[in-house]
Amino acid sequence: MTLVAEKPAPAPVRAPERAPYWTMRRRDELAGWLMVAPQLAGIVAFVVVPLGLVVWYSLHEWNVLAGTFDFVGGANYEQLGSDPRLGPALRATGLFSIGLVVLNLSLALFLAVLLNQKLRGTVVFRTLFFSPVVVTLVAWTIVWGFLLQDNGGVNGFLDLLGIDGPNWLRGDTTAMIAVIVVQLFKGVGLNMVLFLAALQGVPAELYEAARIDGASAWARFRRVTVPLISPTILLTSILTVVGSLQVFAQIAVLTQGGPGTSTTVLVYYLYQQAFQFHHFGYGATISLLLFIIVLALTVLQWRMRKRWVFHES
Amino acid sequence: MSPKLKLLVYAVLLVCCVPFVFPTWWMATTSLKPVNEIFAFPPTLWPSDATFEAYRQVFALQPFGQQYLNSFYIAVLVTLGTLVVSSLAGYAFARIPFRGSGVVFVLVLAGLLVPNEVTIIPLYRMFDGLGLVNTHWPLILIPVLGAPSVLATFIMRQFFITLPRELEEAGRVDGLGRFGLFWQVSLPLAKPAIGAVSIFTFLHSWNLFLEPIVFLSSKDKFTIPQALTQYVDAYGGALWNVQLAAATLSALPVLIVFVLAQRQFVEGLAQTGLKG
Numbered sequence: 388m389t390l391v392a393e394k395p396a397p398a399p400v401r402a403p404e405r406a407p408y409w410t411m412r413r414r415d416e417l418a419g420w421l422m423v424a425p426q427l428a429g430i431v432a433f434v435v436v437p438l439g440l441v442v443w444y445s446l447h448e449w450n451v452l453a454g455t456f457d458f459v460g461g462a463n464y465e466q467l468g469s470d471p472r473l474g475p476a477l478r479a480t481g482l483f484s485i486g487l488v489v490l491n492l493s494l495a496l497f498l499a500v501l502l503n504q505k506l507r508g509t510v511v512f513r514t515l516f517f518s519p520v521v522v523t524l525v526a527w528t529i530v531w532g533f534l535l536q537d538n539g540g541v542n543g544f545l546d547l548l549g550i551d552g553p554n555w556l557r558g559d560t561t562a563m564i565a566v567i568v569v570q571l572f573k574g575v576g577l578n579m580v581l582f583l584a585a586l587q588g589v590p591a592e593l594y595e596a597a598r599i600d601g602a603s604a605w606a607r608f609r610r611v612t613v614p615l616i617s618p619t620i621l622l623t624s625i626l627t628v629v630g631s632l633q634v635f636a637q638i639a640v641l642t643q644g645g646p647g648t649s650t651t652v653l654v655y656y657l658y659q660q661a662f663q664f665h666h667f668g669y670g671a672t673i674s675l676l677l678f679i680i681v682l683a684l685t686v687l688q689w690r691m692r693k694r695w696v697f698h699e700s
Numbered sequence: 701m702s703p704k705l706k707l708l709v710y711a712v713l714l715v716c717c718v719p720f721v722f723p724t725w726w727m728a729t730t731s732l733k734p735v736n737e738i739f740a741f742p743p744t745l746w747p748s749d750a751t752f753e754a755y756r757q758v759f760a761l762q763p764f765g766q767q768y769l770n771s772f773y774i775a776v777l778v779t780l781g782t783l784v785v786s787s788l789a790g791y792a793f794a795r796i797p798f799r800g801s802g803v804v805f806v807l808v809l810a811g812l813l814v815p816n817e818v819t820i821i822p823l824y825r826m827f828d829g830l831g832l833v834n835t836h837w838p839l840i841l842i843p844v845l846g847a848p849s850v851l852a853t854f855i856m857r858q859f860f861i862t863l864p865r866e867l868e869e870a871g872r873v874d875g876l877g878r879f880g881l882f883w884q885v886s887l888p889l890a891k892p893a894i895g896a897v898s899i900f901t902f903l904h905s906w907n908l909f910l911e912p913i914v915f916l917s918s919k920d921k922f923t924i925p926q927a928l929t930q931y932v933d934a935y936g937g938a939l940w941n942v943q944l945a946a947a948t949l950s951a952l953p954v955l956i957v958f959v960l961a962q963r964q965f966v967e968g969l970a971q972t973g974l975k976g
Contacts, residue, residue, distance in 0.1 A: 414877065414878060415796050415797065415798060416798045416799060418792070418796060418798075418877075418878035418879060419792045419796035419797075420792075420798060420800075422788040422791060422882070423788070423789045423792045423793065423801075423804055423808075425784075425788065425789070426785050426786070426788070426789035426845070426849065426850075426853055427789075427804055427808065428845065429785065429844070429845025429846050429849065430807060430810075430811045430845075430846065430847070430850070432845065432846075433819070433823065433841070433842055433845055433846030433847065434810075434819060434846055435807075436822070437819035437823050437826070438814060438819060438822075440821075440822035440825070441818065441819065441821065441822055444822065501709055501716075502713075504701065504709060505701070506701075506706065506709060506710070508710075512713050512717065513966065514959070514962045514966075515721050516717070516720050517962070517965075517966055518721065518724065518955065519720055519723070519724070520903075520969070521903065521951075521954045521965070522724060522954070522955065523906060523907060523924065523925060523928075523950040524907040524909065524925065525907070525924075525926075525928045525929065525947070526727065526925075526928060526946075526947035526948070526950045526951045527723065527951075529929075529947050530723045530724070530726055530944060530947060533726075533938075533940055533943075533944065534726060538739050538741075540726055543741055543742060543743040546742075547742055572719045572720055577969060580969060580970045581970055632815065633816070633817055635817065635910050636907075636909035639929075640929060654910075657817060658910065658914075661821050662914055667825070670821050671821050674817070674818045674821060675818075677815070677817060677818055678814065678815075678818040681813060681818075682813055685813055
């Protein structure tokens with residue numbers, strides 16, 4: 388009989404004390420990624436990839452109707468360089484943007500200053516100036532198209548004043564003016580409200596001090612108001628410039644780019660090339676040009692903020 | 701301010717009002733005028749003999765009720781979807797210190813620099829490849845996930861940044877996880893930002909024009925802005941009174957909500973640009 392020496396039971400092996408894997412930091416890390424995931428996936432799928440495809444398409448001759456997709460290298464860029472319609476399109480885009488930005492910002496600031504006075508009824512006026520912002524864009528454009536006809540309302544009222552109005556939408560210059568004006572009154576209310584909010588943030592003591600120093604109303608505006616609201620001026624100018632480069636519905640409804648090509652802005656030209664003439668490759672090349680312009684203007688404005696934004700929170 | 705100056709300011713304000721208010725007035729009143737009056741000279745500010753004939757034609761010539769419903773349900777889905785995507789992402793960027801947050805934020809913000817028009821051709825090809833052209837999917841998915849929701853994310857982030865740290869610390873003590881902190885502590889406080897994002901997202905979707913005309917081809921799929929341009933006679937001339945009646949119908953609901961809640965509207969939209 389063999390006695391098997393009873394081995395002492397091994398002490399249960401205990402895992403060395405280890406912190407749990409899911410620390411708060413790691414949980415946060417995961418939560419952060421999960422929460423940005425939909426946005427990140429969307430940006431990759433609907434912005435980054437399409438932007439890459441625009442570059443790819445721009446190197447191809449792609450005729451959807453004929454079913455051809457051929458690599459042509461820089462041919463689309465050469466075509467862009469020699470396209471007789473590109474100059475007028477850039478010119479129309481520039482005219483529209485400059486005209487709109489200048490008029491929009493000055494009118495918005497003018498109205499905001501008026502409404503910032505201590506007067507009764509400013510809320511009513513603010514509501515009225517703002518109301519076009521909430522009217523459907525195409526509805527607003529249609530009614531202006533109706534008003535601006537040769538025998539339309541605008542000329543009807545001008546006639547009552549003894550003025551013989553032009554056929555607004557059929558003249559090269561007047562068509563561009565009309566498109567700018569229609570967009571101006573549609574959107575100026577938003578900038579006005581942004582300016583109004585900024586004006587209300589200017590401390591009253593500064594005006595008092597300037598008044599005591601004998602500054603005129605204009606000097607107070609130039610030396611106190613403008614510097615203090617310059618961040619808002621920068622913001623509204625960027626938003627308005629980028630928005631003005633994207634104008635499409637107004638052109639499509641009011642003038643279809645005409646008369647001639649006088650209101651064919653870049654986006655409208657892009658639409659025509661791609662979706663009316665089915666030149667997707669060339670359309671992609673124009674898209675890239677539009678992108679570069681938007682990018683350059685935004686960066687330029689952002690750089691300029693050092694020069695004229697005196698006060699940045 | 702002297703009474704004389706006051707009077708001057710009021711006069712200037714009144715004159716300035718005309719181009720803002722008159723078109724809307726003209727749109728609504730002209731839609732009620734009989735055809736022979738719409739080009740009357742001198743112009744009439746009020747229909748002499750109001751008729752709803754144009755409104756009857758709005759629905760007779762096109763499935764306008766369906767188109768209205770399309771615009772409405774698309775705008776509602778886009779608004780809800782954008783709120784989900786942008787509040788989650790905005791919260792994470794503002795309050796969660798996770799590795800890579802900065803890089804991802806810059807990448808997402810770069811989306812603001814790419815106008816829809818630049819990517820419309822590849823997006824059209826992509827949705828065409830998926831067999832989703834002439835459906836409402838592109839009009840919903842692109843705004844909710846793509847560049848248009850970036851501004852919303854930015855606004856939500858700017859708002860969440862301003863919330864005091866102590867609030868969330870108190871939530872932690874009560875045993876809330878990250879999602880609990882977001883859902884139960886921070887989000888309920890974000891009502892002003894949610895309001896602003898909702899308003900501008902709804903308006904943006906309601907106004908969309910290029911995307912519908914690129915993606916949609918059958919009349920019963922159309923959205924309102926696109927439908928408005930379709931009221932033409934056999935020669936392509938505009939049926940003005942019908943167009944204006946449809947335009948009035950498209951503008952009225954938003955205008956009414958705006959008049960009732962103009963404070964929230966104006967202040968909400970002002971917020972979108974304030975904390976830049």
